[in-house]
Amino acid sequence: MRTRFGVDPQVITLALARMSESVGNSFLIVVLPLFIASDFVTGNTFGLTEVFVTGFVLSIFGFVNSPLQPFTGRLSDRTGRRKVLVLFGLVLIAAASFSYSLATTYWHLLGLRVLQGIAGAFIIPTTVALVNDLADEGNRGGNMGTYNTFRLIGFGVGPIAAGGVVAAGPYSLSLGATTLSMTGFDAAFYFAASTATLAFLLVLGLIRDPDVEPDDSDESVIEGIAVFDRTGTNLLDPVFALGVVSFFMAVGIALFATLGSIVNARLDQGPEMFGLQFAAFILAQILLQAPIGRATDYYGRKAFILVGTVLLVPTTLAQGLIPGVVLFEGVVSESWLMFIARFLQGVAGAMVFAPALALAGDVASEGQSGSTLSVLTMAFGFGVAVGPLLSGILITWGFVVPFAFGALLAAIGIVLVVTQVEEVNTPRRPVPFVGYVT
Incomplete structure (x- = not known):
């Protein structure tokens, strides 16, 4: 039913x-x-x-x-x-x-x-x-x-x-x-x-x-978590590659969590605004996870994972460049620019995580869903735990450094998606620019 x-x-x-x-x-x-x-x-x-x-x-x-x-x-x-x-x-x-x-x-x-x-x-x-x-x-x-x-x-x-x-x-x-x-x-x-x-x-x-x-x-x-592709088609196992991308994404998301006092002082805002900025990512996820997940059933998973990973790069880096973005000066306050950047980062996250889980589910053999999908959930959990610790260390070199590092990880993720991840099932309406044959 x-x-x-x-x-x-x-x-x-x-x-x-x-x-x-x-x-x-x-x-x-x-x-x-x-x-x-x-x-x-x-x-x-x-x-x-x-x-x-x-x-x-x-x-x-x-x-x-x-x-x-x-x-x-x-x-x-x-x-x-x-x-x-x-x-x-x-x-x-x-x-x-x-x-x-x-x-x-x-x-x-x-x-x-x-x-x-x-x-x-x-x-x-x-x-x-x-x-x-x-x-x-x-x-x-x-x-x-x-x-x-x-x-x-x-x-x-x-x-x-x-x-x-x-x-x-x-x-x-x-x-x-x-x-x-x-x-x-x-x-x-x-x-x-x-x-x-x-x-x-x-x-x-x-x-x-x-x-x-x-x-x-x-x-x-341990044997069930394949790091290298056993078919010989690519270097990395596709589920492991998706796990690494999920880890990179989670680190980039979680960098923001421990910087509340620094962000508030930098943008001259109160804790309520920081709470809104923190929640912006979750809001985007709530609005978009279901429709994006449904769309991947028609257009394929890889297209969304790739676009989402690409979008993670500028949306993560932008958070470290505010203030200093003059494009919207006088139109949108710096606090709301941070909110927008966090929301767009949430859009990127919605395009990565649910489609990645679905693609890993496509790959999983019958009776092995738990082992296969745990690679992604484990990677995401580690990223959420590691991100705040990294930002606390990297912030000593400058406000932009943690976010630049997160953007660099996302850029590496793009390479992994393009070269190591393949569509398992033929999309009903394939997106031509993705290149399903890698």
Whole structure:
């Protein structure tokens, strides 16, 4: 059964579950720094600054879940049971989110963040593999785009609401003669746990494992990640090449995240404007992932990946050149120029990630979706974790340097897409300039 847009109803349900879980998980991006800065958390930092501890607690999620994703993806292939792994991950997410309300030291937070990273490793590759299993070559792009759209809506909504939930506390709830009270932080953590619980119920009640034969090969996880093209056609395996491009894209996107105070001072703006600029990328993704994914079902995947990678170069570099762009001087403020640059970078990202997942899904053999697609999700996760650390180092050489480095990575990505990535299925309406025969 398919909807009128060619999206499997189970993919819609899975997307809603990920949206719910993402709302709660992204809550923590705003809540945890506030919690660490509060009097509720104490302990020895071993000489590290509070800012460093905050950054480490937030980034450890990506560094834990990314290297584990190929293993959980492979496990889902070998067992043929993806649903139970997703449910297990959601239980861990809910338990960790609730347990933040009991945390009193920095190391409690670090341990819970590690637990959430492990949970993410069970959820991320297995849900993407489920989407791939439920789709086929004629609608895989639309299904991937729709799934990513809902997930990003959740990721975007969470931080917007989180600060308000904390600020509105403490809360009191009267139950007859008993009054329950909780801090704003407790309310935020309970809410995050409830969104994961809702996601658990959606998956438990409405998602089933597709009829896909388990992969019973003896190939290890490391052997399953092919770096070089085994057919001899190109130098690199196409999925590995797409993973590298996804990593480069994620690094370029995430460079902006840790530069809030510097950007605000440079553009003479407040934190609210920085929040809008940060969200501009997500807004573009929400608007364009589904239609672009659907378009790749007709025009092919490579055309969009190539155009998106090309667009990443100027949109990333432009962020490092503002102010100093005189083309729109007197017409658009420098702050809004940054917003536009971030939005266009989001357009580029939308043209790369969902089509890359769809193309990797086209390449994946039956029963190997988890292993194959985990290469891309792992690469993207590493990029998101590495980007902020790189920008913090490179900014010491000048404001433009991190963004110039991100643009250089995107330029290398263009070469990889042109030379190492090929269309697997013949597009219904091929785009002539891409050159499908490489």
